[in-house]
Every structure is written in C-alpha cells, then in structure tokens.
Amino acid sequence: MFYEDLTEYDYGDEDSFTDRESGFYALWYRPTYARLNVGWLEAGRPYRTGMVPVEFTEKLKAIQKIHCVNICLGVHECDLCPLEEAPEGNGEVRIPGAPGVAYAAPFLITHYITAHRYRPPRVFVDAVLAVDLDAWAATRWPDVPFPWIPDDAERMVE
Template sequence: MFYEDLSEYTYQDEDAFGDRESFYELWYRPQYIRLNVGWLAAGKPYSTGPVPAGFVEKLQAIQHVQWMNVCLGVHACDLCPEVEAPEGNGEVRIPGEVGIAYAAPFLVTHYITVHGYRPPEAFVDAVLAVDLDVWAAARWPDVPFPWVPEDAERLTE
C-alpha cells in the first residue's frame, strides 16, 4: 500500500489503540490531521539517506509500547524478495506540531534499516521529541499517545 509522504492519511476514519496486555481497545475519530509517512511500495520512489543516531532505536521503542490499528491480515514488504519479506499488521502514531499526527505503518523501521528509507525531517524530529518514559509507563485505560479524547469509546470486555 503506497501513500506519498506527508499526504493526508485517509485509510481508516477512526484511530484504534489496543492494550498489549489484554484484548481491551479504544477508538475515536481523530480531531487532528494525520499525515502519511513511510507507506512504501515497489516501483514508487522514496527518499533515502542516513537518519540521526538513536532515531531507529527510539522509533522501535515507541513501536514496542504502542499498539495501533492492528489488523487481522498482514502486509508484507514488497521491496524484499518474497521468501524474505517481513510482515506488519499495524501502525504507529507520532504527535507532531499541534493538530498534526504522523501515521506510519509498523514496517517503517524495516524500511529505514533495510531499504535506506529517510523519513521527512518533521517526522524524525517528532519521534525524537516523544517522552518515551511517559509512553512506556502508560497502562490501560491510558495509551501511549497524548491526544486521545475523553469520550473515546472503550471495549473493556
């Protein structure tokens, strides 16, 4: 699935955060603009280049604590040979400037480390600005993302 970097995310109307330790989930219609980052596909051009030291490790740590829009199906990296292609089935949300969140597929770290993808600078800066200690400490009903509205629907059974 390909979306141009920094185009508006329109794949799903709602954002859904799951709890990694249970089957609990919350979902809501975002009040922020979601911008695509890292939705790569074979045959489509993408930016390449180095990323700052510590960026990949921080993004991986965020992905470890955030369980976002997880689907039953999987998406394989079509930039890799078929037998070696890793699969992903979720997304990550990174808050940017006020009113903007970046929407990336879970395979984004694979694209960076294996295929040399260079995300937009605004996304890199937003990832580096995440307070990972706060996100990692979040426990249900809180989730590791700051802009969840109070009236978010919650599945707790």
C-alpha cells in the same frame, strides 16, 4: 500500499489503539487532529533514501514496542524484499507532531529505514525524537501512550 509522505491519511476514519499487554482491550475514536502519511512504501515507487540518526531509529523501535494502532487481522508483507525474506506488518504507529498534527506510519517503517535506507521527512524524525518515551512506557491501560485521546473515546474493557 503506497502514500506520498506528508499527504493526508485517509485509509480509515477512526484510530483504534489496542492495549499492548492484553492485545484484547481497545479504544477507538474519530480523530480531530490531522493525520499525515509517513513511510508507506511500495515496490516501483520512488522514495527518499539516506542516513538517519541512530537514536531516532532506536527510539522509533522502542515506541513500536509500546504503541499499537489500527491492528489488522491480515498482514502486509514488504514488497521491496524477496518474497521468501519479506517481513510482515499488521498495524500502524501514531507520532504527535505540531499541535493538531499526528504522523501515521505503517508498522514496517523501521524495517524500511534499516533494510531499505528509507529516510523519513525531517519533521517526522524530530517528532519521534521529541516523544517522552519514559512517560509512554509507564502508561498502563486504560490510559494509552498518545497525548490526544479524547475523553469520549469508545473503550472495550472486557
């Protein structure tokens, strides 16, 4: 699935966050912030390549360990890799940017960066580096490690 970087995310109207420990509890809501695509790559489509800071890649990997968004039942394989080696992803990550903006990236984004030298836009790199990872890692359900969850978000708690 390909989307040009920094275009409006329109894959779904709602965002759904899943509890990372149970994998069962969830909350969902219709975002009031703008969601911008980052890292939705596809074979045959050009993308920027180059070096990114090591601390950025490591922080993004750490965020993905504690942050589960729009988890799907099916999986998406990296079509840039040979079929027998293609890793799979089934969700997304949200990174807060400037006020009112969140970046929407596929879970395979760290693979694209490390295996295919994808270089995300600088605003995304800066936003990842700005995440308070300690605060996000300390967050426990029913709270979610993302700053703009509305109070009226629907929650599945049992």
